[in-house]
Amino acid sequence: MRLLLCEDEIELSNALVAILKHNNYSVDAVYDGQEALEYLEAENYDGVILDIMMPKVDGITVLKTIRKKGNNIPVILLTAKSEINDKVLGLDCGADDYLTKPFATKELLARIRSMTRRQTEITNTVLSFANITLDRANFELKSDKGSFRLANKEFQMLEMLMTNPKQLISTERFMEKIWGYDSEAEINVVWVYISYLRKKLSAISDKVQIKATRNMGYSLEEK
Structure with missing residues (x-):
């Protein structure tokens, strides 16, 4: 938040x-x-x-x-x-x-x-996309195959993706929204957190993926 x-x-x-x-x-x-x-x-x-x-x-x-x-x-x-x-x-x-x-x-x-x-x-407490849900109240990512409690920045990134499904979100937008204008974090931190989310999504869902579009950004898509 x-x-x-x-x-x-x-x-x-x-x-x-x-x-x-x-x-x-x-x-x-x-x-x-x-x-x-x-x-x-x-x-x-x-x-x-x-x-x-x-x-x-x-x-x-x-x-x-x-x-x-x-x-x-x-x-x-x-x-x-x-x-x-x-x-x-x-x-x-x-x-x-x-x-x-x-x-x-x-x-x-x-x-x-x-x-x-x-x-x-x-707003909606629970976001849904395909066969996954994200509970905004307790940061829980869930499907019928399992669940994860996400860390703060993981949650914020997935919330952005699930609020805007199938829409490209640029790396710069993630940095601006989550790390802030004055952050000293390197821009590749976005890729690191995308990697964390991909691993968790693949563990509980075979229907959802985070797609990368070269030099443009990321989007949440159905497989």
């Missing part, structure tokens, strides 16, 4: 990124509201943690802007302010939740789980 963290306090941002990555979230961090809007234009995120008091464009304006554009991505607002009017304003502008600094790490993680769970409930 990929999150965008919009927090201008560098030390806090770095700490939150480390905590979120430790809990198997993929994270991009930005430090002002204008940058947040630019990143959100790509629509590559499952949720946003958005500080209200940010330079260039404040968090409330960021929230209003994306909601006006029809972007319903889940948003948790962060702020040092604790007045009830700020909470009401944020929620009225389309925030899904609100957290006042300072906050406990466990509470933030619980709020993220709740926020993304609600989003998952809106």
Whole structure:
């Protein structure tokens, strides 16, 4: 699951990124509201943690802007302010939740789980293709021949493929969506994870394959 963290306090941002990555979230961090809007234009995120008091464009304006554009991505607002009017304003502008600094790490993680769970409930919990299924709730890949619990990045890649069956997804798109714009990972990491998924698919299904199209990308196909 990929999150965008919009927090201008560098030390806090770095700490939150480390905590979120430790809990198997993929994270991009930005430090002002204008940058947040630019990143959100790509629509590559499952949720946003958005500080209200940010330079260039404040968090409330960021929230209003994306909601006006029809972007319903889940948003948790962060702020040092604790007045009830700020909470009401944020929620009225389309925030899904609100957290006042300072906050406990466990509470933030619980709020993220709740926020993304609600989003998952809106979409199909279980994806199906040919004779395989992928349960978004527990990362389980399954067929009548067996099952695997996928690692986080394996799950995200297969989710992309199963959400867009028979459609080419470029290596660059996988990198952008799962590893993030600022990742130091080499692009061949995509091939490595495709290899992991192919082995697991071949173990439980003789009807599904991940097809490579040279210099273009990968697609999920029926054999």
